[in-house]
Amino acid sequence: MMNINSSLQKTPIAVIGLSAMFADAKNVEEFWTNIIQAKDSIKEVPADRWLIEDYYDEDMFAPDKTYCKVGGFLPKIDFNPMEFGLPPNILEVTDASQLLGLVAARDAFEDAGYGRKSEKFTAELKAKTGVLLGVGGGQKLITPLIARLQYPIWERALRASGIAENDIPNIVDKMKKAYVGWNENSFPGLLGNVISGRITNRFDLGGINSVVDAACAASLSAIKMALSELVEGRCDMMLTGGVDTDNSPFMYMSFSKTPAFSKSGKITPFADDADGMLIGEGLGMLVLKRLEDAERDGDNIYAVIKGVGTSSDGRFKSVYAPRPSGQAMAMNRTYEDAGYGPETV
Structure with a gap:
């Protein structure tokens, strides 16, 4: 299985920092606790997002109605604009994804040992630190x-x-x-690409900043691109992951009319009786460095990435229908890239 042409086998990448904000979890520790306790964090739409009686109808064909009224919703996250040098008067016209993206970035860098007070986070390293995030096409604002x-x-x-x-x-x-009214801050405040741009601006980073939209694979696509930045030497440290804070009526209507939502209101991956998906708000970020550099700098290493695989489904039933053979192809390419056989896992 060894592929001597794999860049990641020659230059493995270390995961040195983590941050997370998901349903019922303000941080990585709470998220991990929820996982090991098998907690179900799917709930009915809270009133501060939208009113169920305004948009819900169990009839999936009812016009301008959603037949789904559950999902994953972020808990209240404290945000101090002054911490990030933002004037409070721009908050109303700045999407939550941009604001919470700053919090997730701060937490990931601090977890990696490269917080704002860290002497390790030198100007030279900042100049070669980039941000690549998976972000959906539209933002709630x-x-x-x-x-x-x-x-x-x-x-x-x-x-x-x-x-x-x-x-x-x-x-x-x-x-x-x-x-919300229009002003000079509205346009940058609604853009998905400004999620990464605001992070590089507020943390004074000089590497690439970009977002990628690959639907449900957006976060993994961003990670793949971040790996390339490190392997090819354009950056020495990368912040990557995904951001999605839009559980608005627009998103519920979009997935209802596809229709892709689970009719039972439950998601059961890999099960024979699986009947659809649900959506959830969340942010997850990783800090990556080349393994050699991480070991040299005494960084805490959570995991090592030695392979990545991608695929598309080609001409199939529809543009959004998953194709099992395409998913298997991506996994097989990953094993080959890493130099391990599936039987080793």
């Missing part, structure tokens, strides 16, 4: 900002309903106030 721009439609609907012309501006103004 986009929805209210776009909704606010629909006011011409509201005006026409009110006019067609016989509302007095003099009353229409006041009604529309009240409706606008239900949504």
Whole structure:
């Protein structure tokens, strides 16, 4: 099985830092405890996200309704804008993914021993530290900002309903106030690519900053790209992982009308009776270095990456239907890349 052409066999990569925020877990320790206790963190949509009575209908074909009302939801996470040098007045027009991304990055760097007060995190190392994250196509803040721009439609609907012309501006103004307003910070605040950009800006990093969207494989795709930065010597340390904080009605409607959500409201991977997926908010990040460098610098090493494999499903039933043979192909390529056979695991 040994593949002498594998870059990762020649230059294995060490995982030296971890951070996590998921349903019922504010950090890695809580997440791990939930796993070993087999805790089910799938719950009904909390009222501070959206009201179930507004959007839910058990009929999966009901127009403009979702037949799913459960998911994974982040607990309340403390965020101090001053810690990251952000003025409080931009928070309303900055997506939660960008703000929590800063917290996850801080926690991962601190766990790796490269916190803000660390003498090891030199200017030279920062200049060659990059950020690559898996991020979905749209962020939650986009929805209210776009909704606010629909006011011409509201005006026409009110006019067609016989509302007095003099009353229409006041009604529309009240409706606008239900949504976040546009200002100079709105555009950067809604962009997914600014999740990585804000991290490199606030932590003064000089390596690559980019996000990748590969749907459910986005985080792993980001990790693969981060490995390349290290193997090819463009960066000496990488922050990588994934960010998704959008459990908005838009996302529930999207997966309901596909339809991809589990009708039973349960996810059972690899089971014969599995009937669909659910969605969850979460952030997970890793700090990576070349193994040789991590050992030299006395870093704590959680794991070593020696192989990575990718694949696509080609022409199959649909663009989003999983293909078991394609998944097996990716796994087999990973074993080959690492120089180990599946029978060794």
